[in-house]
Amino acid sequence: MRLIFFGTPDFAVSTLDALLADGQHVAAVVTAPDKPAGRGQTLVASPIKRAAEAHGLPVLQPTNLKDPAFQAELRAFGADLQVVVAFRMLPEAVWAMPPLGTLNVHASLLPQYRGAAPINWAIIRGEVETGVTTFRLQHAIDTGDILLRETVAITPDDDFGTLYEKLRVRGAALAVQTVRGLAAGTIQPQPQPTLAPDRLRPAPRLSKETGRLDFSKPAAELVNWVRGLSPTPTAFAALTDGRLLKIFRAEAVPHDGPEAPGALLLDPKASTLAFRTTDGALRVLDAQLEGKKRLPVAELVRGFRMRNEE
Numbered sequence: 503m504r505l506i507f508f509g510t511p512d513f514a515v516s517t518l519d520a521l522l523a524d525g526q527h528v529a530a531v532v533t534a535p536d537k538p539a540g541r542g543q544t545l546v547a548s549p550i551k552r553a554a555e556a557h558g559l560p561v562l563q564p565t566n567l568k569d570p571a572f573q574a575e576l577r578a579f580g581a582d583l584q585v586v587v588a589f590r591m592l593p594e595a596v597w598a599m600p601p602l603g604t605l606n607v608h609a610s611l612l613p614q615y616r617g618a619a620p621i622n623w624a625i626i627r628g629e630v631e632t633g634v635t636t637f638r639l640q641h642a643i644d645t646g647d648i649l650l651r652e653t654v655a656i657t658p659d660d661d662f663g664t665l666y667e668k669l670r671v672r673g674a675a676l677a678v679q680t681v682r683g684l685a686a687g688t689i690q691p692q693p694q695p696t697l698a699p700d701r702l703r704p705a706p707r708l709s710k711e712t713g714r715l716d717f718s719k720p721a722a723e724l725v726n727w728v729r730g731l732s733p734t735p736t737a738f739a740a741l742t743d744g745r746l747l748k749i750f751r752a753e754a755v756p757h758d759g760p761e762a763p764g765a766l767l768l769d770p771k772a773s774t775l776a777f778r779t780t781d782g783a784l785r786v787l788d789a790q791l792e793g794k795k796r797l798p799v800a801e802l803v804r805g806f807r808m809r810n811e812e
Contacts, residue, residue: 503526503527503582503602503681503684503685504527504579504580504581504582504583505521505526505527505528505529505581505583505584505585505681506528506529506530506532506576506579506581506584506585506600507521507528507530507531507532507550507554507584507585507587508531508533508586508587508589508592508604509531509532509533509550509586509587509588510533510534510548510549510550510589510590511548511549511550511588512549512670513587513588513609513669513670513673514549514550514587514588514589515550515553516670516671516673516674517587517607517673517674517677518531518550518553518554518557518587519553519674520674520675520678521585521677521678521681524678524681524682526678526681528557528559529560529579529580529581530559530560530561530562530576530579530581531550531554531560531561531562532562532563532564532576532589533550533551533554533562533563533589534548534589534590535563535564535565536548536551551563560579562575562576567590567592567593567596568593568595573595573596573599576596576599577599582600582601582602583600583601583602583604583605583681583684584596584597584599584600584603584604584605585604585605585606585607585677585681586604586605586606586607586639587606587607587673587677592604592639594641597639597640602684603638603639604638604639605636605637605638605639605649605677605680605681605684606636606637606638606639606646607634607635607636607673607674607676607677608620608634608635608636608637608644609621609632609634609666609669609673610632610633610634610635610705611631611632611633611635611653612635612637612648612694613644613645613694613695613697613702614702614703615632615704615705616643616644616645616702616704616705617643617644617704617705617706617707618705618706618707618708619705619706619707620632620705621662621665621666621669621730622662622705622708622731623703623704623705623730624656624665624705625656625660625661625662625665625726625729625730626727626729626731627730628722628723628726629656630655630656631653631654631655631656632653632654632656632669633651633652633653633654633669633672634651634652634654634669634672634673634676635648635649635650635651636648636649636650636651636676636677636680637649637691637694638691645694646694647691647692647693647694648691648692648694649680649684649689649691650676650679650680650683650689651676652672652676654668654669654672660729661728661729661730661733661750662730662732662733662734663732663733663734708731710735712731712735713731713735713736713737713738714737714738714739714740715727715728715737715738715739715777717739717763717764717777717778717779717784718763718764718779718780719779719780720754720779720781720782721754721755721779721781721782721783722754724737724752724754724784725752725753725754725784728749728750728751728752728784732749732750732751733750736748736749736750736790737749739764739777741766742766742808743808745792745793746792747786747789747790747791747792748789748790748791748792749786749788749789750787750788750790751786751787751788752784752785752786752787753784754779754782754783754784754785755776755782755783755785756782756783757776757778757779757782757783759778761778762778763778763779763780764777765777765778767783768803768806769803770804770806773799773800773803773804774799774800775789775799775802775803775806786799787799789802791806
């Protein structure tokens with residue numbers, strides 16, 4: 503079959519590489535326009551553009567997916583199927599264009615964790631398993647008929663970074679399996695299970711404030727919050743001197759002192775730093791103080807002073 507591939511970040515690169523390694527005919531790649539980055543605001547290509555150019559594939563970078571000129575250019579490739587991994591929402595004129603429609607690779611077990619940040623939210627909410635799903639695009643986001651699904655365990659040691667890598671690899675393999683199955687006519691699309699709204703767990707886009715730790719929550723819940731945002735975009739706590747402390751690893755520990763939730767518990771002799779929670783404390787293991795480099799907390803605590811104490 504002739505395929506058109508849509509994607510932007512490195513998560514999508516594994517799927518493009520896997521399709522090409524499997525001998526699939528990728529006629530063209532669609533990705534985001536180059537974006538300015540760094541102090542010099544130099545235009546930088548997306549990971550998918552760089553991968554496509556390395557394979558010698560035509561690259562389309564539309565600013566407007568509804569532009570008739572872009573749609574005509576896309577149609578001219580005569581694709582049988584389109585594959586989408588981590589790309590923006592497509593208009594119907596685009597996703598309905600090929601005879602076999604458009605399949606999407608999503609990093610969750612749909613219908614759970616529909617949205618932009620499924621990997622982060624699955625860890626934040628303490629799930630012990632997640633997975634990847636291939637499905638056909640339709641009007642509402644992440645709601646189309648399921649093609650294939652694969653479950654992936656979330657271990658206590660997983661954070662966003664490690665789970666991202668697992669799902670990136672599994673998603674690529676599932677995409678290849680799905681394309682093969684659609685070509686052979688062996689996959690029967692199934693509607694997503696209908697769940698009551700209060701049973702659905704969404705995965706909305708992360709903002710900077712998503713990372714702000716709420717110490718009125720139990721310590722174990724905050725550990726998951728840290729895991730789900732590590733190493734990026736990172737959970738953080740505001741210190742009383744106004745600086746932010748980025749937290750990459752933490753653990754829940756007992757504590758029965760009189761401090762209010764959110765109070766800093768600093769013990770230079772033991773080289774520990776923690777925050778009081780409603781049921782104990784969140785001990786920080788790996789962190790970065792604003793304006794400093796990331797350090798194991800034993801090194802960070804050495805010589806630690808609040809600005810108003812300096």
